[in-house]
Amino acid sequence: MNKNFTFLLNFIAFFLFLTGNIMAQSKNGSVSGSIKTSDGNPASYVSVGLKNTGKTTQTDEKGNFTIKNITPGTYTIKTSAVGVSAQEKSVTVVAGETVNADFTIAESLSQLDEVAINGYKTPNRKPVNLGKIAIAPMDLPQAVQIIGKQIITDQQVNSLGDVMKNVNGVALGANRGAVGENFFARGYSLGSNNIFKNGARTTIGGSPEASTLESVEVLKGSAALLYGGVTGGAVVNMVTKKPKFENGGEVSMRTGSYDQYKPTVDLYGPISKKIAFRAIGTYENAGSFRDFVKSKRFYINPSLLYKVSEQTEVLVQGDYLKSDFTPDFGVGSVNNQIVDFGRDKFINTPWAYNKTNTTTAQANLTHKFNENWKLNAIGSFQAYNRNYYGSERIQANAAGISTRNLSRALSKEYTYNQQININGSFSTGSIKHTVLFGVDADQSRVTSNAFAYGKDAKGVNITILNYGNVNVFDPTTYYGSGIMPEAFGITSTLAPTYRYGAFVQDLIEITEQFKVLAGLRYTDQKNASSRALNLETGVTTPGATKFDDAFSPKLGLIYQPLKTTSLYISYANNFITNTGTDIFYAALPPSLVDQYEAGIKNDFFGGRLSANLTYYKIKNSNTAQTAMFDQNGNLNSNTNIKQLNGTTSSDGVEIDLTGSILPGLNLTAGYSYNFMRYTNTPDIIGMIEDVRLVGTTKNTANATLFYTFQEGAVKGLKLGASAFYTGKRNGGWNDAKNAPVLRLIPLSAFTTVDFSAGYNWKKFSLLAKVSNITNELNYFVHENYSVNPIAPRQFVTTLSYKF
Structure with a gap:
């Protein structure tokens, strides 16, 4: 009482x-x-x-x-x-x-x-492109984080992975074969459907080039309302640099440990009063702390901006990335354990290669009907080719002996994206509305080849070939014969996918303090019949066609007691298409995901410091994983045969700090906690409950502080430090309740610290960095065979000239 x-x-x-x-x-x-x-x-x-x-x-x-x-x-x-x-x-x-x-x-x-x-602009007030409409994050009932060009430049980032270390709630889960970084957000893997470039889906197969990035925007949680076909974790949008109507540019040279050399040229200016251009090009040649591992990259990014009128402009941009690098599956495992026998030891075949080519083109039309209504239309195309050959699975026994079975891959992906968005504002009485209507479509055609390595005495194709056993403790066994066996294609499979969607969203401002964001999307996806062509007989075998569709609602309530404070709660739902089949070769139904989120966003000191706190809970009704046994009770090794493991729950907290409290002083920091686990699975054959899912990270934290002296004899001197903490996580596999042997590989937490120093003088700038100062050793693990050590202490420096 x-x-x-x-x-x-x-x-x-x-x-x-x-x-x-x-x-x-x-x-x-x-x-x-x-x-x-x-x-x-x-x-x-x-x-x-x-x-x-x-x-x-x-x-x-x-x-x-x-x-x-x-x-x-x-x-x-x-x-x-x-x-x-x-x-x-x-x-x-x-x-x-x-x-x-x-x-x-x-x-x-x-x-x-x-x-x-x-300088510094409070991110809570700066609208993000991912929102498809000019709504500031302060008015969105969802966590948003923007990594701007300040951090990208100061940290001398070289890849998307370098940028993502600054995003709380997003963590690198694995780097399988050093071929593709696999990020997890709020427990969910971010595949190609969740990564965007200038608002259109893009691949990260060749590791996106960072020299063209203006910023990276992350919309955390469910984004199904706006994009459809995405997981419940986050969507990431890479925003590239645009043309300018002033002549200028920059040339730079970056060099670092292990023979890294990377010149970059950035030119921009007007062609006429209505047309401006920009062209960015770079070449990189680098070795690695890993023996025999190297990479070569060539990248070019031209763009044109045409101001048709005061109301209309067209932006046309494209890029091409050729990325050739050594596929590296790390040190593997020994008796399902990680053993430190040298993080530099390379155990793949000496001739292993991975060659990728990525080409994108995009046209973006923006038209303002008046001050309140605007139309945006995007059309994009992307081609991604991969040519790979090497060995993969280093799974040694207790004595350190492992086979090196060969793997050959040749794939081509063509993806198309179209979208039209109309947004505007109007009032009904005293109530203000900011509305967004959109339709979008995606089409993809993926062709992949299967290979054989000869024929046996009966004329049957040899599809499994051991390059030769290796003893991970004996480097003299690594080289093998040195001969690359010939591989020839036996099947070519085409898999088309079509996705269509339409949505409506309304931000309703009832008063200056109370706002409601509501929206609904309908998505239809068709995994069309695949066609497997036998290259030897010419016979084509069709596959089954699968249809999935769903409505995805979203509702958020926002209360802003002060101009500098916003509190919100929200609910969103989306579905995730499950690929593959069950053990009886029937198509799997999609997973339905419910997300609940609450948070508070604050700006302090006149917007010079932003502090945001988020809590979320995500429930997935059907989580699919590779089946442990096939329909005959035998151990299953086919990753396309899966089982639905029941319900998962993902709970977490995120804290973000960003600011520039003093002139020249810039701060970014944060912390995140996540616990994703199975919570309701079948008896006996179900997955073990309340065990952290493989790839997800318990705690992550980051802090970056840079200060540039503003006056005196040391004016222009820049000093900075960054610390990144990656908490405990699991490699291996989550196991069923009836598993004879538990296959989880617990991984310890680790922290890396970087220190930077630089100097700006007139149009010149020099910036140097020593990363992982303490020479920390840890690993990112995919299953139990791609065990990739983190990089040791390294040095990199960049000399730039702006004109």
Whole structure:
């Protein structure tokens, strides 16, 4: 009773405070206006404040600002931002009225972009491209994280994996054969369906090039409403650099440990008053801390921006990546355990190769009907080819002896994406609506070949060939014969997939404090009949056609008691298509995923520090995994034969900190916890419950701090440090309750620390980094055969010149 009475008193006090505050505000006035650049574009995220009052705000993406609840009187309003000349105006505020104050700054939009790397814009106020509409994360009932070009440059990132280390709730689960990084978000694997480039799905097979990245946006949790066909973990959007209507560019040279050399050229400028271009090219040649492992990469990224009119623009961009590297499955396992016999030891065949080619093209049309309504249309194409040969599964016995069975792969993927999005705003009475309508489609055609390595005495194809046993403890056995056996194709399988979807979303602003985001999507997916062509007989064997469709709803409630604080709760549902068949070769039904999320987003110190907290719970009704036994009770090795293992639950917490509290000081930090496990599985043959799923990580944390001296004799000197913590996780396999032997491989936690130092002088910059200073040793594990050690202590430096 006492608790109820205390609660009632607190509620009455809060209500009286709120009522008094509202009455006080009605007696005050406000100031609003807009800020534009010298070339007439909106100046987004410029700080605006009343001097000597503590009242500050930032312009939105349209350059507009409003400062409310100002006591009547005369004030000086001041604008400020990094790289922007400060301006001041005198304004007189009258009770119950709004006074207008517009500014035009001397800098152009391009000049602001150039200095943004030294400044800070609160990510809670900056709309993300992943949202398909200009809604700031503060108004989204979902966790969002943006890794901007400041971090990308300061950390000298070389791959998407380097960027993702800064994203809480997303962790590298495995790096199978060093061929493809497998990220997990909130317990769910992020496949190619979850990775986007400029809003269109893309492959990460060749390891995306980082030199073209402007930023990386991560929309955590379910994004099925906007994209369909994605897992419940997150979607990742790589935003590339765009053309500019000013001449400029940058040349740089990066070099580092193990003979790494990487020159990069970035040129941009106008072709005419309406057309601008940009071209980015790079070449990389690098060795590795792993014996005999090397890579060569060539990349080019041209783009054109055509401003058809004030309302319409067309952006055409494409890129080509040739990435050739040594497939490396690490040190393998010994008797299902990880043994340190040297992280540099390379056990694949000496001639192993992996060659990839990725070509993309995209056209993006944006048309503004008026200030409130806009259309965006995207069409994209991607071709990805992979040519691979080597051995894979190093699974040694207790004596260290392992076979090296060969694996040959040749595949081609062609994917197409089309989408049309219309967004706008209107009011129904006092209620404001920000709506988004969209339709999209994806088509893919994947051709993969199976190979043989000769014929036996009966003329039957030899599909399993051991290159020769190896003793992992004896390097003299690694080389083998040195001869690459001839492999020839025996089947070529074409697998088409078609996906279509339509959705509607409405952000309803009931009051300035209470908002609702609601949406519904319908997705239809068709895995068309595959066609397996026997290359020797010419006979084609068709497969079954599978249809999946579902409605994916989303509902979020948002409460913003202050302009700088947003609290939300949300629910979302999506389905995940399960590939493969059950043990009786019947198609598997999709998994249905329910996600619940709650969070709070805060901006402090006038937007110079953002602190966000998120809690989530995700339930999956049907989780598929490779079946342990086939229909005859024998151990199954066919990864296309699967079993539905029942329900999984994924719970977690994420904390994000981002800010620039002092000029030149930039901070990014965070922590995440995740526990994904089976919670309801069949007796005997079901999976063991309450055991962390393979690939998921219990705890991750990161912190990056960079400071650039702003004045004095050391002006331009930059110092920085980054620390990355990866918690306990499991390799191997999750096991069934009737498994004769448990095959989990527990992996310990580890932390790596990097230190950076650099100097900016006029148009030159030099930045150096020592990574993994403590020379930590740990592993990323796929099953029990691709056991890849993390890199030891390394050095990298980049010299750049801007013009």
